[in-house]
Amino acid sequence: MLPERGPNDRKARISARPVSRGRALCRRVIGMHTAWDAVGDGEFFCPACGGDRNYQRLTGRRRFVLLGLPIVPRGAAGPVIQCAACQELSDPDVLDHPTTTRLSAMLRDAVHTVVLAVLSTGGATARPALDTAIGTLRAAGYDDCSEEQLVALVAALAADTGRATEPDCAPGLAIELHEALGPLAPHLAPAGREALLLQGARIALADGPYTPAERDVLATAGCALTICSEDVTRLLATARTPS
Incomplete structure (x- = not known):
């Protein structure tokens, strides 16, 4: 049996109706309206969609609205x-995240730079190091990489950066590593940054223990990838351990 409703319940229901209707009416009568204008477009990684999408950059003008008519400017929006x-609105800093296409290209370039940097310390003359480097580059997407091309690229890098065989990494080579790895590092998980350094370490180990020059190049790469020195030391030891 349903509970009996008293007069107070009925009064509460009746009094609630005008309040809700009044609020809805108030929202239709007065409020704030933003008129948006497109000022640019492009492609970005949409965090709502989870993939690459086209976008529009919008700027707006806010106005106070009365009876559906904009009457008082309230400043700029956006x-x-x-x-x-998906029509989702995001802050402009969302454009700082590279698209998946751009991120893939940055990762390929990073692998390429690390490989050449390690070989430029002297590994280009050793067959095991060359073979490991070629396999690493092909796995990264450089399907047509050959030994002749790789040796020529290492020679060109050495001439361009002023490679030194001493333990210190040449300044030009350090700049190359930071330019290729620095912009990529914020967009990689720690495991991804470590995997990139390990690829270079395994090339260095392919023809024997690390040389001082190889250690310095790998330490520079680790710094560019924002890997602390203790973790770089740990990773170089890990690369030496057979899997």
């Missing part, structure tokens, strides 16, 4: 980034 697919 800029914001609007995804063309």
Whole structure:
């Protein structure tokens, strides 16, 4: 049996109706309206969609609205980034994240730079190091990499960066590593950054123990990848352990 409703319950229901309707009416009568204008477009990684999408950069003008008519300017709005697919609005700093296509290209370039940097310390003359380097580059997407091409690239890098065989990493080579790895590091998980350093370490170990020059190049690469010196030491030891 349903409980009996008293007069107070009925009064509560009746009094609640005008309040909710009044609020809805108030929202229709007065409020704030933003008029958006597109000022640019492009492709970005949409965090809402989880993939590469087209976007529009929007700027807006806010106005106080009365009876559906904008009457009082309330200042500028935005800029914001609007995804063309899901229509989600994001802050402009979302464009700092590279697209998946761009991220893949950055990763390939990083592997290429690390490989050449390690070989430029003298490994280009050793067959085991060359074979390991070629396998690493092909796995990264350089399918047509050959020994002749790799040796020529190492020679060109040595001439361009002023490679030194002493333990200190040549300044030009350090710049190359930081330019290739620095922008990539914030977008890689720790495991991804460590895997990149380990690839270089295994090339260095392919023809024997680390030379001082190889250690210095790998330490520079680790620094560019924001890996602390203690972890670099741990990873270089890990690479030496058979899997």
